[in-house]
Amino acid sequence: MASELIFRGGHESPLKSDEYDSPKPQKPWLTVTRPIHYLLREQRLVFLIVGIVIATLIFSLLPSSTVTTTPSLNYNMHDSIGGESFLTAESTRLMPTHRVTDGFRSGKVPLGLKRKGLRIVVTGGAGFVGSHLVDRLIARGDSVIVVDNFFTGRKENVMHHFGNPRFELIRHDVVEPLLLEVDQIYHLACPASPVHYKHNPVKTIKTNVVGTLNMLGLAKRIGARFLLTSTSEVYGDPLEHPQKETYWGNVNPIGVRSCYDEGKRTAETLAMDYHRGAGVEVRIARIFNTYGPRMCIDDGRVVSNFVAQALRKEPMTVYGDGKQTRSFQFVSDLVEGLMRLMEGEHVGPFNLGNPGEFTMLELAKVVQETIDPNAKIEFRPNTEDDPHKRKPDNSKAKELLGWEPKIALRKGLPMMVSDFRQRIFGDQKGGDTTAF
């Protein structure tokens, strides 16, 4: 019985016990004919063919990874993970419509671990611009990790997201390396106002250079798309007006603002070198003066200065003769531009600013109209390296990103005033105008 169970020799008789002692050499052709006999016997060949046919049918009928993109955004699926999202009416404009039908990029996601939206890091996300960006990303259905050392940022700017499972806050200095798994990195971490970036200039340049290197290294390692928030300061005191992205700038490399200006220029260089040398998908935004709710109240930036001074019934300080010009962009316009840039196909750099040009005296007049017609103006000597003119040429962003600012100064300023009034006087009557 036992020999019947293990015997596979067909017509050949099983070996007799004495044959074990003197084994005969194997016939060479048996190694070829045996497998063929094996296949032909007991309809094994039929089963094999049927198996091949079924497998072919399954693989040809299963749809391959399909991606549909909005024509305007041409979203690159390299950085996206499929899933549902909870869109607000406004944020749907920037939501890349994509559908991923089987494991994309990172392989199959195990059942029960299906991701929702994108995973996004916002460095400097507790700051002025960063916190508004976080609001939009969360509203779009993404999962957001804010990385901030709270140098100029405030927990209050993001605490309305505490308790949301799609929001995380990490206290971390970008000068130190960090490992996270995300699809996109918005790199904003850097003090933006002269008061703050001049406070510790070596730290400012370290944040711009080492911090940017760390985040670019992370983007390379995990294959994430990386957006750098550079600045119009890369144009220095410009000899070309308005400034186009092709203009290389007129920057003092050894002045008191150089830690910021040259720091951002180096950050741009690093981004481009990681792009060319390591294939990292980078995006560069050159941001012009931006204002809005959640700005630091006493940060020395002209709009926040004027608004806070007028509210406190102090004279508005104008440096120099007040004829230097600036353009002022409302923060929601900027956030829209940053998201379009991130989702679009173009590396940049792109100017993102409002071309409406105002002299400091004109700005003071708008603040008087909005807050207090009797607010006084006080002149002070101009600060070192303060550029005389600044006005973006936005035509590249308009053409390639379909973006242009929409909120005029006279419309945006009251929203900021209402937020400042609340924070300075604790006045709740202004209502919550901090989020858009």
Ligand SMILES: NC(=O)c1ccc[n+]([C@@H]2O[C@H](COP(=O)([O-])OP(=O)(O)OC[C@H]3O[C@@H](n4cnc5c(N)ncnc54)[C@H](O)[C@@H]3O)[C@@H](O)[C@H]2O)c1
């Ligand atoms: N607001 C503007 O007008 C303007 C103009 C040009 C460029 N930008 C750029 O936009 C970005 C955001 O500017 P903002 O106006 O929101 O400034 P902000 O100072 O309000 O925000 C910067 C954030 O970065 C954080 N930060 C600073 N150093 C850090 C570090 N080493 N590690 C981790 N976090 C750090 C701060 O705590 C803060 O939350 C900056 O990169 C700035 O250079 C802003």
